Amino acid sequence: MTRNHRAIALALVAAVGVSGCRKNPETVAMPTDTSTPVPSETCDAACRQRRADSIATANEARDRAAREAADRARASAIEAARNTLLATIYFDYDASDIRGDGKAALDAKLPILRANAGLQIRISGHADERGSDQYNDALGQRRAASTRRYLTDNGIDPSRIAIVSYGEQRPAMSGADENAWALNRRAEFEITAGGNNIVPPQ
Amino acid sequence: MRLSVRRPGALALMAALAFVLRGGVAHAQDSSLTVRIGLTYAPGTKPGVLVLPVNGADGDSVRAILQRDLDYGDRANVIAGEAIAMDTTAEGSRGQFNYPLYARLGAAAVVQATLTSSGLHVAVHDVRTQRVERVKDFPLAAAPLSPDWRQQVHAIADAIEFWVTGGRGVAATRILYSSGGRIWQIDSDGANPTALTAANPPALYPAWHPKATHIVYTVMTDDGTRVVVREMSANGGGASRTLKAPVGSVNTSPIFSQPDGEMILYAHGLDNGTDLYAVPTFGTESARRVTVSRGMDAVSPSFSPEGRRIVYVTNRPGGLGLYIADADGTNAEALTPFSFGDQSQRTDPSWSPDGRMVAFQAEKDGRTQIYSVSPRDRGAIKQYTNEGRNEDPSWSPDSRHLVFTSNRTGSWQLWILDTESGRPRQLTHAASGAKAGAWSPRLVVY
Numbered sequence: 339m340t341r342n343h344r345a346i347a348l349a350l351v352a353a354v355g356v357s358g359c360r361k362n363p364e365t366v367a368m369p370t371d372t373s374t375p376v377p378s379e380t381c382d383a384a385c386r387q388r389r390a391d392s393i394a395t396a397n398e399a400r401d402r403a404a405r406e407a408a409d410r411a412r413a414s415a416i417e418a419a420r421n422t423l424l425a426t427i428y429f430d431y432d433a434s435d436i437r438g439d440g441k442a443a444l445d446a447k448l449p450i451l452r453a454n455a456g457l458q459i460r461i462s463g464h465a466d467e468r469g470s471d472q473y474n475d476a477l478g479q480r481r482a483a484s485t486r487r488y489l490t491d492n493g494i495d496p497s498r499i500a501i502v503s504y505g506e507q508r509p510a511m512s513g514a515d516e517n518a519w520a521l522n523r524r525a526e527f528e529i530t531a532g533g534n535n536i537v538p539p540q
Numbered sequence: 541m542r543l544s545v546r547r548p549g550a551l552a553l554m555a556a557l558a559f560v561l562r563g564g565v566a567h568a569q570d571s572s573l574t575v576r577i578g579l580t581y582a583p584g585t586k587p588g589v590l591v592l593p594v595n596g597a598d599g600d601s602v603r604a605i606l607q608r609d610l611d612y613g614d615r616a617n618v619i620a621g622e623a624i625a626m627d628t629t630a631e632g633s634r635g636q637f638n639y640p641l642y643a644r645l646g647a648a649a650v651v652q653a654t655l656t657s658s659g660l661h662v663a664v665h666d667v668r669t670q671r672v673e674r675v676k677d678f679p680l681a682a683a684p685l686s687p688d689w690r691q692q693v694h695a696i697a698d699a700i701e702f703w704v705t706g707g708r709g710v711a712a713t714r715i716l717y718s719s720g721g722r723i724w725q726i727d728s729d730g731a732n733p734t735a736l737t738a739a740n741p742p743a744l745y746p747a748w749h750p751k752a753t754h755i756v757y758t759v760m761t762d763d764g765t766r767v768v769v770r771e772m773s774a775n776g777g778g779a780s781r782t783l784k785a786p787v788g789s790v791n792t793s794p795i796f797s798q799p800d801g802e803m804i805l806y807a808h809g810l811d812n813g814t815d816l817y818a819v820p821t822f823g824t825e826s827a828r829r830v831t832v833s834r835g836m837d838a839v840s841p842s843f844s845p846e847g848r849r850i851v852y853v854t855n856r857p858g859g860l861g862l863y864i865a866d867a868d869g870t871n872a873e874a875l876t877p878f879s880f881g882d883q884s885q886r887t888d889p890s891w892s893p894d895g896r897m898v899a900f901q902a903e904k905d906g907r908t909q910i911y912s913v914s915p916r917d918r919g920a921i922k923q924y925t926n927e928g929r930n931e932d933p934s935w936s937p938d939s940r941h942l943v944f945t946s947n948r949t950g951s952w953q954l955w956i957l958d959t960e961s962g963r964p965r966q967l968t969h970a971a972s973g974a975k976a977g978a979w980s981p982r983l984v985v986y
Contacts, residue, residue: 432855460762469908470887470901471932471976472745472793473853473860475758475765476807476814476837479790483811501788502764507742 415538419450420529423459423536426510427485429523431466434480436488440525444488447527449539451494456532460500461485464526466519467506478503485525500530587648587704589616596655598684602693606651608729609697609711612965614940614958616705619645639670649673649704653696655680660696664703674703678986687732694728695984710936712984715943716746716755717954720972723757725980726954730967736770736778743768745793748980749801754821756794756804763787767794767806769821783819783827786810796821797867798843805830805850807839816841816852816869830869842891842898843867844915851875851889851898851915860885862900864915876900876913876921888932891915893981894939899924901931901944910944912959924957925964934979943967943977 381389425447427440436444451457463482465474482501490496510526511518589610594603611618642650642665650665659680666673678696682688694711701709713728721742726733736755737743746757749772756769759782766785771778785791785808792814794806801821808817808827814837817827831838833854841852851864865872875898876886886902892912899912910924910933924930928948935942936956946955949966952973957964968974 432859469860469885469903470840470853472807472839473837473855473887475790475792476809476839479809479814480837482788487811500763502762503790504760505765505792507744507760 412538416536419536419538420533422446423450423457423529424527426524426526428520429481429525431519431523432469432477434463434477434484436484440485441488444485445492447489448492448494450536451489451498453537453539454532454535457529457536458498458500458531460502460528460530462508462526462528463501463503464508464510464522464524465506466522467509467514468519471506475503475505478505481523481525586615586617588619588646589649589651589700589704590619590642590645590647591651591653594653594655599653599655601685602653602655602660605690605693605729606653606697606700609694609709610701610704612711612729612956613697613701613705613707613709614961614963615701615707615709616649617646619647637665637670639665639667642667651700660693662696662700664700676986687727687734690727690731691984692986695982695986698982699986707938707940708982708985710938710941710979710982712982713937713980714983715934715954715967715980716748716757716976716978717968717974718744718746718757718976719968719970719974723755724970724974726968728956728967730969733968733970745976747795747978749796749821750799750981751801752980752983754796754801756796756806758792758794764789765791767791767804769804790814793840795841795843798845798847800847805841805843807837807841809837813837814839816850830867831865831872832869838863840888842889844891845893845895849891849915851891853887853889859883860887862886862889862898862913864898875915875918877918886911890934890942892935892939893937896939897935899933899935899942901933910942910957922959924959924962930955932976934977936979937982941979943979945975945977 425443427443428437429440430437461482463478463480463485465477479501482503486496486499486501489499506522509518509522510524511521591603591607591610593599607618607620610616637650647667650667652663652665654661656677658677660678662676662678663672664674665671676699678692680689680692682692691712697711698709701707711728714725715728716723716725718724721739722735723737723743723746724733724735741759741761744758744760746755748755752772754769754771756767758765759768764785764787767783768780769783770780783791783804789808789810792807794804797803797805803818804821805816805818807814809815813833813835815833816830816838818830819825819827831852836855838852838854841850843850848867849864850867851862853860854863862875863872864875884902884904886900889898889900891898896914897912898915899910901908902911907929908931909926910930911921912924913921924942925944925946928946930944930946933942933944940959942957942959943954944957945952952975953970954967954974954977955964956967
C-alpha cells in the first residue's frame with residue numbers, strides 16, 4: 339500500500355515538476371485514483387503515521403524538484419542573458435559602423451545592462467589580418483568606440499563600458515580567406531564586474 | 541661560385557643605368573672623407589674583391605665575416621677562391637703578391653688583413669696598379685667572437701667597402717623586429733638574434749632612436765596599447781618608461797624624430813579616430829596633437845632625414861593612402877595619387893635616410909607588395925617585390941637596402957632586398973615568425 343501511495347505521489351510530483359505549476363500540497367498529495375486501495379476505517383495509529391510520513395516525503399520531493407526546476411529555469415535565463423550580453427558582433431571590411439545584425443545584437447544587450455546596474459563590461463575591437471598592422475590597431479579602436487557609442491546613445495552609462503583595441507593581433511579564427519576574415523572583423527564583450535549576480539531582464 | 545666574374549653585358553648595362561639614375565654615389569656621409577678612392581674599374585660594374593686568408597686563431601672568422609659583409613653589401617663581387625697562391629700573406633711577403641693571378645680571378649681589389657695585438661691591420665691592394673692603395677689599423681677591443689667584436693669586424697668591412705666601391709657598407713647595424721610578442725634585435729648578417737623584452741605584455745612595432753641609444757615600441761594591454769621607451773645599453777638590458785595615456789586608448793606606431801630623437805611621434809586615439817601626437821622624448825610635457833583626422837585615422841609616421849617633413853598613413857573614402865606634411869602637421873597633402881575606389885591600400889611608409897625615396901606597402905591583386913616613390917617628383921612608383929606577400933619596409937642607413945616582412949617561404953620572416961640589383965636574402969628564421977623590421981643607424985663607424 340505504502341509503495342503504491344509513494345508511486346502515485348511521485349508520479350504527480352513529476353507531473354507538477356514538468357508543468358511547473360504550483361498547487362496546494364494537501365490536494366496534490368491526496369490520491370483519488372479508485373484503483374488504488376483507499377485507506378480503510380480500520381487504519382490504526384501506526385498505519386496513519388505511515389500514511390502521514392509517506393505524504394510528507396512525497397511533498398518534500400515535489401518541493402525539491404520544483405525548486406530545482408525553478409533554479410534551472412533561472413540559471414538558464416541567466417545563462418541566456420550572459421550569452422546575449424557576450425555575443426560578438428561583426429563588421430564589414432575596413433568599416434567601423436554598426437551593421438544591421440550588429441544593431442540587433444546590441445539592442446538585445448540593452449535590457450540586460452539596464453537590469454544590472456552593477457554590471458561593467460569591456461568591448462574589444464579587432465581587425466582581420468589584411469593591411470597594415472598599425473592601421474588595424476586604429477580600426478579596432480574605432481570598432482570598439484562605435485560599439486560603445488551605440489550602447490551609450492541608448493542610455494547606458496559610459497563609465498560602465500571600457501574599450502580596448504587588439505588590432506589584428508588576436509584573431510578569432512586563423513586562416514587567410516574571407517571565412518576567417520569575416521569572423522575576425524569583430525567587437526567582443528567581456529564582463530569586468532558584477533558578473534556573478536546577473537538578473538535576467540523581465 | 542664567383543670565380544667566373546665576367547658579368548653578362550645586360551647586367552652591366554643595368555647597373556650602369558642604375559648608377560647614372562642615382563646621379564653617382566654622392567652619399568651625404570661620403571663627403572666627410574677627403575681622400576679620394578684610388579681604385580678604378582669599369583663604370584657600372586661591381587668590382588671583384590678577394591679577401592686573403594687571415595692569420596691567427598680567429599683569422600678564419602674575420603675573413604668569413606669580411607667576405608660575407610662585402611657580399612651582403614651588394615656593391616662588390618666577392619671572389620670566393622680557395623687558398624691558391626694566397627699563402628703569400630705571411631709577414632714580410634708583401635712584395636710577392638701575384639697580381640696577374642688576382643686579375644685573372646676577376647679581382648679589382650685584394651684585402652689583406654692581419655690580426656695584431658690591438659686589432660686588425662688592413663691593407664687594400666689595387667690589382668690594376670699593383671699597389672697598396674689603403675692601409676689602416678682598426679681597433680678590435682671586445683672579446684673575440686663576442687657580439688661587440690663582431691660589430692667591430694662589421695665596421696671594418698663597411699670601411700673596406702667604402703674604400704673599394706665608394707659606398708659605405710651597412711654591416712655594422714642591427715635590425716629590431718617583433719616575434720612571439722617580444723621585441724628582438726639581430727645583427728645585419730643574421731647573427732645573434734636576442735630578445736629585448738619579456739613575453740608579456742606583448743610588444744610590437746619597434747623603432748630606433750637616430751643615435752641608437754634608445755628604442756621605442758608598443759605594448760598591448762587590456763587597458764589599451766601603450767608606447768614604451770627603452771634604453772639600449774651595451775649588454776642589451778635597459779630601463780624602460782611607459783608613456784602615460786588614457787585608459788582604453790590606442791597608442792601605436794611610435795617613432796623618434798629626426799635627426800636628434802628629441803620627440804616621439806605616435807598615433808593616439810580613444811573615441812573619435814586616431815591622430816598623430818608628438819611628445820618630448822625625455823620631458824614631462826604632455827603630448828601635442830599633430831594631425832586632424834576628424835574621426836578618421838592617421839598612423840605609421842616616418843620622418844624625413846632632416847626632420848622637417850613627415851609621411852604617414854591616413855584613410856580616405858575608399859582606401860588607405862600616404863600623406864605628406866610638415867613635421868607640425870601643417871601643409872598636409874596626398875603623396876600618392878588617389879582615385880575613388882582605389883583599393884591599393886598604401887601603408888607603412890619608410891622615408892629613406894638620404895631623403896630621396898619613400899618605401900611603402902600596397903595591395904596588388906589581393907597581395908601586399910613593397911614599392912617606393914620619390915617624395916620630390918612623385919612620379920613613377922617602383923615595385924620591388926612580387927613573391928608571396930611582402931609588408932612593412934624599413935630602409936638601411938645607406939638607403940640602398942630594405943628590410944621587410946615576407947611570407948614567401950610559408951611563414952612570416954624578415955628579408956633584406958638590394959633595391960638596385962633586386963637581390964633578396966632571408967634575415968630571420970624565427971620559429972614563431974618575425975614582423976615589423978626596423979633597421980638601425982650604423983652602430984660602429986671606422
